[in-house]
Amino acid sequence: MSAADDHGAVVLAQLMAQAQMRGADVATLRAIAEEAGELGATRAMARLGLSDERAAGDVAELRELLTAWRAAKRSVWRGLLGWVVRMVWALVLVGLAVRLGFGEWVR
Structure with a gap:
């Protein structure tokens, strides 16, 4: 994992902890993070031209x-x-x- 990945993981953990302290449950936060990751990966693949069936x-x-x-x-x-x-x-x-x-x- 690169330093940027480590930083991103730390920031995500901090945001999840902050949201949990404000009343959001961990399962919901994990689901949001997972969906955001999927959306980001899909966008990246599309930008690379790798989003079609071929x-x-x-x-x-x-x-x-x-x-x-x-x-x-x-x-x-x-x-x-x-x-x-x-x-x-x-x-x-x-x-x-x-x-x-x-x-x-x-x-």
Whole structure:
């Protein structure tokens, strides 16, 4: 939970306590808080364009795309590392060949 969430929870608890001292019961206050949360979440989803019936599919598709992107990045790095290792080994073998005099066989 972020600091803003912590602050919001504290403020909500303080307001509920204040309302209870003034005569409102806790069940009613909790129901109001829950409805306010639902309304806020619904508004936020609408602002993000995720309030229609296709939203769940869109989010699932975005998650698949992100998973594929991560897999592609991982493959690129592994491929690059493999290529670098092969180049290093090739240089080591060429160096050994030159050092051991195998260069004379080529001529």
